Amino acid sequence: MLIYKISDSIVFSVLKSIKYGFLEIKKVNGEVLKFGNPDETLKVFLEIKDKSLNYNLIKNGYVSAILPFFPVLRYPLI
Numbered sequence: 001m002l003i004y005k006i007s008d009s010i011v012f013s014v015l016k017s018i019k020y021g022f023l024e025i026k027k028v029n030g031e032v033l034k035f036g037n038p039d040e041t042l043k044v045f046l047e048i049k050d051k052s053l054n055y056n057l058i059k060n061g062y063v064s065a066i067l068p069f070f071p072v073l074r075y076p077l078i
Contacts, residue, residue, distance in 0.1 A: 007055040027051075 015035045021042035023035040028051045
């Protein structure tokens with residue numbers, strides 16, 4: 001579904017800004033995404049089992065809640 005792909009691109013673009021720690025995400029299709037510094041001691045491994053997760057994060061406002069921590073994303077991405 002197109003809305004899920006758009007949601008993924010929004011959420012994962014926010015995660016690209018991670019500077020501390022390391023986050024590894026395994027998507028429903030098996031693709032593995034890595035964010036942050038793999039040499040950090042703080043590491044999180046997340047497996048997404050429902051492709052609607054990112055859409056629901058945006059729909060419920062959780063992504064907009066973290067935007068103040070990523071100043072580069074406060075402005076239009078055009």
